[in-house]
Amino acid sequence: MTTQTQSLALSNNALAMAVSNPGALGTIEAYIGAVNRLPLLSQQQETDLARRLRDDSDLDAARQLVLSHLRLVVSISRQYLGYGIAHADLIQEGNVGLMKAVKRFDPDRGVRLVSFAVHWIKAEIHEYIVRNWRMVKIATTKAQRKLFFNLRRMRPDGHTLDPSQVDDIARELNVRPEDVSEMEVRLSGQEMALEAQHDDADGFAPITYLADEGQEPSRVLERRALDDLQGSGLLNALEGLDERSRRIVEARWLQDEGGATLHELAAEFGVSAERIRQIEAAAFKKMRAALSEE
Template structure:
């Protein structure tokens, strides 16, 4: 079996670990320089290695195919530097795509690995950019992904699109006008920290004015639901458990809009002392608390 070239083997020893981490050689420039020194495979050698990998699962053949195409990943990753993500991270994700392409490469199809791999490399880089460009994912549907990776170059000078330009982009990319406008808004925004990022404790961070203390916090919502339930069906059930006199006393004392009756007024109504009314009231409230708790 034909052995890999001496140049490829020597360089590969240093680059084998760097495939997963382009910064392992010290700097990204050192990595790119080392990648560009690797020889390009001939079509015959590429076919031979592809057959060895397919038929014999030869990891050495896979390694040689990968190393010889690392320059392709660097070239593709450079096209996505405008998204503000580290070049080394883009290359790292592209290398993952290259490995997937090599694993699926069929030399009998008559297509060079470079043409086959570029689609896998771009797919991995696209996925990485969408995951990391914003804290909130900006593109999930096929139309949104298409717009995300094309709108920047199609928007003149980064200016806001007018209706005519929106119509042109929608026709070119075969998407809805609404999708174009929505993606423009998404890409024009930026992440904002809820907490104060400055050392100044007096800073007014969004967390101070975006929180809704009264309605949306989960524990408060549950408390409000429980309170509403007690005030409606729970209270009705607790009153139904009382005898007629006890219920009359509780309703007269606590459920009147005009402030409720006094102990003496109820004592005259029932012909007992005010102290007796107080005792009946206390016993009724205790019974109601027990019913509500259960």
């Protein structure tokens, strides 16, 4: 058994578990030290293992490809330590991207796995950061994601951008100036707890001044008045009409489906359509007067 094979065999249990949980080896430093001791694969070894995985679905070959590239994930994840997310979490998500890359890798394209995997590792880390950096998702579109991962680096000394700087960044990243300004505002914003965090706080928290306007007394009274008008008020107004006027209003406007036309009611009462329209107008005027007295 070669030295490389022995090293990979010894790593089988501990590091295989650590792929999904970098803290499984005790500390993140222990994990990084362990993956850095794993030997690299030659191009021929990598190609042979990839073919075994592609042609025979050999999971042991996939394991060796993943383990030999864990140090790549560690290296890439260090680039994203400034987002306030634990290094172990970044490595864990990067490992997910590495496994996706191994699954899709084609050894016959003449490209090394390390080059192919970089995109997948970064994509998983990017998605995790965007999803967890703030309680409210800060970037959803492609342009917003591009700005999220570039704007902090491109802002001079972290200061507010002036219009010319906004235009320069928009031109360089091929996005709209409005998108640059909007993302700058989002990055500058801070989350605020709805309620006071401590018992001795001065109470000036959003919960003290944000109100449900729907429960304001005047709104409640308005809804009650509207319900009355649509219920008993309407019935009382209809009862104040003569039989013919009430029949015309009900047939025209209070049917579940397709009210009667002026001509249909004209035929029913033996008068002209214009006369039906006049009766209807007079009935509405009388009903409005009755409702205003409610």
